[in-house]
Amino acid sequence: MPVMDGKYWGEIKNGALFAAVLLLSSCTKIGDYAEDRADRAAYGNIAGAQSKAMGAAEPFSIGGADDALVQRLMATERKLETAEVLSLADTLAIAMANSRSYQTRKETLYIEALNLSETQKDFNWNYSASADVSTEYTTLEDGTAETFGDNGIDTTIKAGVTRTLATGAKVSLGFTQNVFSYFTNPDSSDANNALSLNIVQPLLNGFGPLVTKEPLRQAERDMVYAVREFKRYQQDFVIDIASLYYSTLQARDQLINQRNSFESAVLNRKQTESYAKAGRIADFQAAEAMQSELNAADRWSLAQSNYDSAIDDFRYALGLPIELNVVPDTNELARLEMKGLIEVEVDFEEALVSALSNRLDLINLREQVQDKQRKVEIRRRNFLPNLDVSYSVTKNLDTRDNSTVHDDVAQNLGVGLELPLDWTEKRNAYRIAQISLDREVRALSEEEDDIRRTVRDLWRKLERNRSVYKNRLLSVELSTRRVENTQLLLKQGKALTRDLLEAEDDLLSSKNEATAALVDYTINRLRFWNAIERFEIDPKGMWYEQSDPEKAVAAPQR
Incomplete structure (x- = not known):
């Protein structure tokens, strides 16, 4: 017996493990299906709102960064021996693909689109189904239990579909079936086996699409507003990144200039001291030169600190590791100087x-x-006033006779009036x-x-x-x-x-x-x-200044 018990216990554990694996696999598949359906609904709502707001849909996704440069940088060792130099165009593309704040704003728009799908559901056919299993019993004085109902068990399934129409009418169709009685005692009659249709139409308060469709109408308009707000955010974001890029380059230039200033101050101090020893100048001028060198050293140190902070801010804004050795391209300032002042032709x-x-x-x-x-x-x-007209019809299914089905149909037509006294x-x-x-x-x-x-x-x-x-x-x-x-x-x-x-x-x-x-x-x-x-951007952050569509000024290409 102990051996048999161990054998049976092993079979039970194997069966439980198999059931757990099967359940987890099913949950994963259901989760993948739910994710796909949610994406379809959200992206569809966003594309529709973009078409209404701006005349055409634009690429949109909350998925991970698919930019090749971002993937290469994130896969690289964080401390590169040679700094990775990023052009302005590369920086904009990385920011659009990898910035944390930008990703958060995209997700906010996505959630807004998901919320819209819930409101849309209320104005489509909504399906429902449920099953209830119950038994009723009482304990007698001798300790035994006495059950009630057919075979002591009541098993009922319900299915229904509802919809709100543009006129304000609420339509529902329902079906109820006592499954256990149907299969175990088909000769019994059960009033729960029924098919019903209900319609309630308001005639005054709540009548018409202006009132009825307002929740859907407002949700759809809010979606359009959210798309426009996101578009404005995108444009501000690109300009902020460009500003950060150039300010980082300025901090580097200031660092170089302060270093050169310090080196010049050192040379000046040495030359001044030699002149003072030779008696060509007064000693106080040598002291002034020393003070000038100390001040230059302080300015150089401050410039170094400012540049380090600017580089950290630059990497942080792009969503890159702070210690990742990436820097802006110093040639971008030279290109800017070559272009000079681009006139605003308006x-x-x-x-x-x-x-x-x-x-x-x-x-x-x-x-x-x-x-x-x-x-x-x-x-x-x-x-x-609330003046509603209602109509309902219920078809009760009687299955006592296997050869003949008798239908009982009950109809009801009513009018309800409620006066708003308060x-x-x-x-x-x-x-x-x-x-x-x-x-x-x-x-x-x-x-x-x-x-x-x-x-x-x-x-x-x-x-x-x-x-x-x-x-x-x-x-x-x-x-x-x-x-x-x-x-x-x-x-x-x-x-x-x-x-x-x-x-x-x-x-x-x-x-x-x-x-x-x-x-x-x-x-x-x-x-x-x-x-x-008049500032347009593409998915990579390239901008176009539209003083004249035929003379648009484009950002540097990658």
Whole structure:
């Protein structure tokens, strides 16, 4: 017996293990199926909203980064011996494919689309099914149990389908069957075996598509709003990444300049000390040179810290490991200087009209005013009495005679009237809807003024950046001449090394300021196009500035 028990126990464990594996496999397949169906619903809703909002669907996915460069970088050892140099185009593509914040915004839009699918379900045919197994018994005085009902067991299945129509009618079709009685005692009669149809149609309050389809209508419009908001976010995101890219390069230039300044300060201090020992200059000038060297060392240290922080921020924004040795391409600044000031070929009035007409966030606000107006009308109709007409038909199936089926059909037609004697909640809801409409109108007006202010401010910034850049270029030219003249005077003994170093510092400062003005102009130019809704991007982050569609300025290609 012990051996037999062990054998049986082993068979039980093997059977349980097989059942667990089978169950887990089934759950995995169901999960994969559910994921696929959810993706189809969400991506379909997003594509539909994109077509309504912008005239065409655009590629969208919340899947993992499929960019080849991202995959290669993430698979690389984090500490590269040679730094990976990223062009501006590569940086934009990596950011679009790998940024954590960008991924979060994509997932937010995806969830919005999933929520819409739940609302859509309420206005489609909804199917349901259930099964109940129960038994009823009581314990007698002698301790025995007495069961009730046919064979002591009641097994019932129910199936149904419901739908809300555009007129406000609610239609439901249901079927109930006592399965256990049907197979074990077919001669018995069971009133639970029935097929039923129910229709309830409101005639006053709740009648018509304006009221009935409002939840679906609003959910679909919210989806369109979310798509427009995401589009604006994409455009701002690309500009922010470009700004971060150039600011990182500026931090590197400042580091190089401060290092050169320190090296020059060291040479100046040594030369000044030798002149002081020879009695050619006073000792206090040597002390000044030493102080200048110390200050230059501090500035170099600060520039190094700023650049290190800028590199960390750069990698963090791209979603890359902080210690991964990737840096922006220094040639991008040279390319920017070669292009110079790209003129904004649009006048101010045209820009303002474009902003007020085409801004996606402004279009959202205008349509949201329409939403509030519709809500006021719906709340007004809510004061109507509830007058509903209903019709139901139930077909009871009698299976006592196997050769003949007798049908009992019960029909009911009714009219219900409910007068709204207590209007407190409806009155308050109506008044709140009116106030919400007023607020939305004010918000629209405020946003229009804010857009006007933004466009005017960016227009002034571009003018100022343009002026500063031209002045800095002139300053570079003058500083260059000063350096050349000071070098000649130094050879003639009519100037000190300190004079030459000051001239070189001014030259470097002028170059830095010219580069900063050019970068500021470039970023403000992009923000200006975005402010008037003439800034287009592709899935890789390439941008197009639409002063004229035939003269669009494109970002660098990969």
